[in-house]
Amino acid sequence: MVETTAQAESVILGETGIAQAAKQGDIVLCMSTIDPLAARRCSEQLAQKGVAMLDAPVSGGTHGAAAGTLSVIVGGPADTFAASEDLFHAMGKNVFHVGDLGHGLAMKLINNMLGQIATVAIAEALVFGKKAGLDPKKIFEVISVSTGNSVQFQNRVPRMLARNFVPGGTIDISYKDQELETGYAKALGVPLLMANLSQQVYQMGRAAGLNKEDGSAIIKVFERMAGVTIGADD
Numbered sequence: 492m493v494e495t496t497a498q499a500e501s502v503i504l505g506e507t508g509i510a511q512a513a514k515q516g517d518i519v520l521c522m523s524t525i526d527p528l529a530a531r532r533c534s535e536q537l538a539q540k541g542v543a544m545l546d547a548p549v550s551g552g553t554h555g556a557a558a559g560t561l562s563v564i565v566g567g568p569a570d571t572f573a574a575s576e577d578l579f580h581a582m583g584k585n586v587f588h589v590g591d592l593g594h595g596l597a598m599k600l601i602n603n604m605l606g607q608i609a610t611v612a613i614a615e616a617l618v619f620g621k622k623a624g625l626d627p628k629k630i631f632e633v634i635s636v637s638t639g640n641s642v643q644f645q646n647r648v649p650r651m652l653a654r655n656f657v658p659g660g661t662i663d664i665s666y667k668d669q670e671l672e673t674g675y676a677k678a679l680g681v682p683l684l685m686a687n688l689s690q691q692v693y694q695m696g697r698a699a700g701l702n703k704e705d706g707s708a709i710i711k712v713f714e715r716m717a718g719v720t721i722g723a724d725d
Contacts, residue, residue, distance in 0.1 A: 492549070495667060496525040503533045503544075515541030518575055522563075524548045524603070526671055527593035528678065534567075534592050543571045546592055548599035549583060552659040560584040564602075566595035600672045604686045607665055607706070609643040611689045614710035617651060621719045627652055650707040654722050658705040665706045666693045 493499050499521060503509050509519055519537055521530055521544060534544040545567035555561040561583035565572055572588045579586040589598050616639070620630045631648045634640055650656065669690040676683045692712060699715070701708045714720050 492522040494523065494664065496523075496529045496671075499523045499525045500529060500533060504536055510537055510540065510542070513537065513540060513542045517542045518571055519544040520547050520575060520578070521545065522547045522549060524599055524668055524671065525596065527596040527600075527675055530596055531593050543568065544592065545571055545575060546595040547575075547579065548596055550599065550602055551583070554659065555583075562587070564589060564595045564598045566590055566597075567592040596671075597675070600668065600675060603665070603668045604672045604683070604689075606643050607669060607693070608685045608689045609641060610647055610706055610709055611692045613644055613647050614651070614713050617648065617710060617721050618713040618717045618719060621721055622717050627721045647707050650705060651710045651721055656701075656704040656708040658703060660706055661703050662693055662696045662706055662708060663702045666690065666697060669693060 493502060501508060503519060503521065513519065519533075519542060521533065527546070530544075530546045534546075537544050545565055547563050547565045549556070549561040549563050551561040559582060562585040563579040563583040565575075565579065565586065565588045568591075569588065576586065587595075587598075589595055616634075617627055617630060621627055631652065634644060634648075669686065672686050673683055673690060676686070692709060693706075695712045696702075696704075696709050699712060701711060710721060
């Protein structure tokens, strides 16, 4: 499990990569969030040596990894998944086999895309409310029991209110994933309006030096434009 497509390709196919020592019958579990098309290319090259591969990205962040409660989203042949399922259950609470190789990554990218779009909308809403004179804590209280509530709202708003931007996942990593989402959609001929818009907000965050802060720090982009700050003293 590494961060980028290039790193995964190097680990699997590089000069000192897995493919150099792998033997027929071995299974490679690629658990990085990378380009699905690159994952398929890696699988094809491994298959020439009789080595199987699954793509198995995870969701749940660093907390889920530490607690062993990750969701593992797997693509690849059913028999290869069955042979590896015990390992996934050792690492995660929820294990899904969603189809052919590359489908695990496609599902992970969809999940990330929804979370990133929601984060931008949440940041906009809090800054809008603050500028309108509302107490951000009251916004959280009301929305938590109203139709605007969501898992991401519950994840992001407490961090934003506490100014807790110690990364679980960084803005840089989110931007990397957005590149994968929009790039894969282009290859499929699918328009992604909101994903592309949210990516530009994350790019604004990166340009403002927020690269290594938690994704919740995207609220700083809107705070600076509106001239308000959401904080623990509100």
